[in-house]
Amino acid sequence: MSAFEGRMVEYPTISIDRFDRQNLMARAYFLSHCHKDHMKGLRAPSLKRRLECSLKVHLYCSPVTKELLLTNSRYSFWEKRIIALEIETPTQISLIDEASGEKEEVVVTLLPAGHCPGSVMFLFQGNNGTVLYTGDFRLAKGEAARMEFLHSGSRVKDIQSVYLDTTFCDPKYYQIPSRMECLNGILELVRSWITLSPYHIVWLNCKAAYGYEYLFTNLSEEFGTQVHVNKLDMFKNMPDILYHITTDRHTQIHACRHPRVEEFFRGNRLPCGITSKNGTPLHIISIKPSTMWFGERTRKTNVIMSLKPLCRSFSKSTEAKYKPLGMLKRIRTTYLEPEDEDEDLFDDSQLMPLRHKIPNQQTFKPPLLSPKPEPQECPGQLKPNIASCRIDSVESSLLTNFVDCEESNSEDEDQSEIVTSFHGDLNFLPLQQQELDVDIPEWKKFFKNNADIPDDGSEYVISSTEAGTSQSPRLFSDSDGDSTHISSQNSSQSTHISEQESQSWDSQSDTILLSSQERNCDFTFFNKSGSRVRELVTTCQLEQNISGPKDTSSDVKDRAQDVNTASISGGATTVSCEKDATEEEKNLLNLSTSVDSQSSSDFEIPSTPDVELPKQEHLQLLYAKLATGESIVIERKHSTSSS
DNA sequence: GCGATCAGGT
DNA sequence: CACACCTGATCGC
Numbered sequence: 001m002s003a004f005e006g007r008m009v010e011y012p013t014i015s016i017d018r019f020d021r022q023n024l025m026a027r028a029y030f031l032s033h034c035h036k037d038h039m040k041g042l043r044a045p046s047l048k049r050r051l052e053c054s055l056k057v058h059l060y061c062s063p064v065t066k067e068l069l070l071t072n073s074r075y076s077f078w079e080k081r082i083i084a085l086e087i088e089t090p091t092q093i094s095l096i097d098e099a100s101g102e103k104e105e106v107v108v109t110l111l112p113a114g115h116c117p118g119s120v121m122f123l124f125q126g127n128n129g130t131v132l133y134t135g136d137f138r139l140a141k142g143e144a145a146r147m148e149f150l151h152s153g154s155r156v157k158d159i160q161s162v163y164l165d166t167t168f169c170d171p172k173y174y175q176i177p178s179r180m181e182c183l184n185g186i187l188e189l190v191r192s193w194i195t196l197s198p199y200h201i202v203w204l205n206c207k208a209a210y211g212y213e214y215l216f217t218n219l220s221e222e223f224g225t226q227v228h229v230n231k232l233d234m235f236k237n238m239p240d241i242l243y244h245i246t247t248d249r250h251t252q253i254h255a256c257r258h259p260r261v262e263e264f265f266r267g268n269r270l271p272c273g274i275t276s277k278n279g280t281p282l283h284i285i286s287i288k289p290s291t292m293w294f295g296e297r298t299r300k301t302n303v304i305m306s307l308k309p310l311c312r313s314f315s316k317s318t319e320a321k322y323k324p325l326g327m328l329k330r331i332r333t334t335y336l337e338p339e340d341e342d343e344d345l346f347d348d349s350q351l352m353p354l355r356h357k358i359p360n361q362q363t364f365k366p367p368l369l370s371p372k373p374e375p376q377e378c379p380g381q382l383k384p385n386i387a388s389c390r391i392d393s394v395e396s397s398l399l400t401n402f403v404d405c406e407e408s409n410s411e412d413e414d415q416s417e418i419v420t421s422f423h424g425d426l427n428f429l430p431l432q433q434q435e436l437d438v439d440i441p442e443w444k445k446f447f448k449n450n451a452d453i454p455d456d457g458s459e460y461v462i463s464s465t466e467a468g469t470s471q472s473p474r475l476f477s478d479s480d481g482d483s484t485h486i487s488s489q490n491s492s493q494s495t496h497i498s499e500q501e502s503q504s505w506d507s508q509s510d511t512i513l514l515s516s517q518e519r520n521c522d523f524t525f526f527n528k529s530g531s532r533v534r535e536l537v538t539t540c541q542l543e544q545n546i547s548g549p550k551d552t553s554s555d556v557k558d559r560a561q562d563v564n565t566a567s568i569s570g571g572a573t574t575v576s577c578e579k580d581a582t583e584e585e586k587n588l589l590n591l592s593t594s595v596d597s598q599s600s601s602d603f604e605i606p607s608t609p610d611v612e613l614p615k616q617e618h619l620q621l622l623y624a625k626l627a628t629g630e631s632i633v634i635e636r637k638h639s640t641s642s643s
Numbered sequence: 644g645c646g647a648t649c650a651g652g653t
Numbered sequence: 654c655a656c657a658c659c660t661g662a663t664c665g666c
Contacts, residue, residue, distance in 0.1 A: 001657095035656095035657065035658085036658065037656085037657065037658080044646080045646080167655070172655095205653090207653075207656070207657050207658060208656075208657045208658065209657075259653095259659065259660070260653095261653075290656080291656080292655060292656055295655075
């Protein structure tokens with residue numbers, strides 16, 4: 001839950017994403033997107049009563065959010081009081097105190113947030129200045145630069161405060177692949193699986209209510225296979241999504257859910273109950289989209305215990321593996337791309353056109369209703385961003401993943417996640433080692449030489465339950481997410497980002513208030529205290545610290561940066577895999593690997609001092625070994641690396 | 644019975 | 654342990 005309590009300093013009479021407590025008095029409400037943790041109090045009796053008494057109070061949100069909200073009958077009492085605002089259409093709103101008659105005007109503009117269908121950021125302009133509330137968002141590099149309403153002329157608007165979601169504004173998320181990278185990775189993984197036979201099924205382990213539609217539509221378009229979901233009535237007026245999902249369980253791609261999924265998978269059964277096709281048991285892999293997975297794990301647990309047997313099954317020598325892993329784990333390598341070091345946060349260089357996929361297989365027909373041809377895209381999520389990624393960063397993340405094998409919970413980065421998840425799974429199911437040799441995932445396949453690795457961070461968990469072979473692993477998982485919180489400016493604890501220790505940013509991140517008023521640039525941040533510390537941060541400092549030494553010299557452009565910073569965080573999705581593969585599957589997956597990566601954010605986090613960046617060939621080799629289950633002995637190519 | 648909170652889980 | 658939930662127990666009304 002967000003630490004943001006709903007109100008902004010500049011416009012305290014409006015409430016955003018919180019509807020309880022003091023927010024019951026608000027003159028107007030704003031909902032950035034339809035995730036439960038941003039809807040606290042929204043259907044409480046107290047608010048309902050307030051509405052009945054205060055006829056001028058409205059809820060403002062995007063048209064898609066309104067649609068999603070009203071699909072749930074619990075919120076139908078809002079129906080007459082919701083005002084859907086078009087994206088990027090400044091709208092003046094009168095904030096009226098019904099008791100005193102006092103009135104204040106504010107202009108709000110909705111900006112696409114890219115977090116889930118309908119998600120937006122709110123830009124407020126009024127007598128108390130211009131402020132931006134980001135909500136949960138995921139913007140690709142360059143997207144902020146494209147937003148006309150954040151600019152005036154060639155300059156960035158003078159934004160007084162940014163209420164920023166800082167969930168991923170943490171050094172441990174030093175590399176989150178772009179949506180496109182992740183998507184491509186998932187597509188290849190799914191392709192490699194479902195083409196094996198009609199009995200090879202992919203299950204997408206989606207946690208949140210919304211936010212995966214982008215994945216569904218792309219999978220569906222790519223393979224001509226609709227994705228099975230529990231319900232789709234909320235998308236009844238969104239043909240672009242509706243076409244790609246189905247309630248018909250007879251499909252190879254599932255995103256259905258059940259409260260007790262694990263039980264189902266233990267029985268080699270999908271959450272929708274399907275267990276076989278024509279009497280033939282299914283081979284299921286699960287893919288868990290997750291952003292959190294990209295975070296650097298710090299806990300070291302006894303995963304090693306599980307890893308050993310695993311390694312043994314692949315090769316004779318086990319010992320050598322651990323040390324390297326430990327070392328690697330500490331490596332936080334992030335390559336700073338020279339050309340990305342533009343001091344200008346609003347980088348125009350990446351203004352690639354938003355790509356909209358054209359269905360290559362229209363074999364299926366729309367499930368319900370009459371399809372409207374116009375592609376009304378849900379803002380954000382449906383727009384794949386094309387980002388360029390560097391090989392190095394992916395590799396480094398691979399390493400990290402590899403390292404992660406030590407941890408009990410599998411969470412890693414990038415494509416490497418797969419690897420991690422794999423091990424993580426094994427941890428949970430130590431008994432299955434016999435089958436391990438059969439189940440070796442060959443991740444190479446998903447890391448092609450060409451740079452088409454996906455971007456939204458999804459993690460594959462390949463779990464394959466299945467027949468012939470073994471009932472092995474189910475999914476392991478991790479989570480991901482983005483979230484938001486606010487902050488106000490009294491902070492007690494603070495830490496300087498420049499210290500660069502992940503501890504300094506403990507996980508209580510949320511929404512942070514960035515005020516450009518204070519240009520002293522003292523970057524304080526949330527602390528581990530658990531309390532939601534609110535901090536006043538100046539954007540310029542934020543930029544500097546985050547982007548590292550690179551621009552110390554540069555003249556910081558104050559406001560330009562305010563907004564840019566926002567593009568830092570946002571949801572991502574990862575892929576982690578667990579699976580057991582047959583010989584055939586292994587062969588299939590066994591391809592050449594070469595990783596490409598692209599940087600996905602507008603700025604980069606500097607690498608940890610004194611850490612040696614792994615060489616590409618080295619990583620390549622390492623990765624290849626990992627994929628084939630060979631023992632891994634890391635040679636010290638550079639003084640710093642481990643043995 | 645409902646809501647809110649907490650604990651615990653994925 | 655961040656996410657975005659879900660379930661179940663407990664308490665209060």
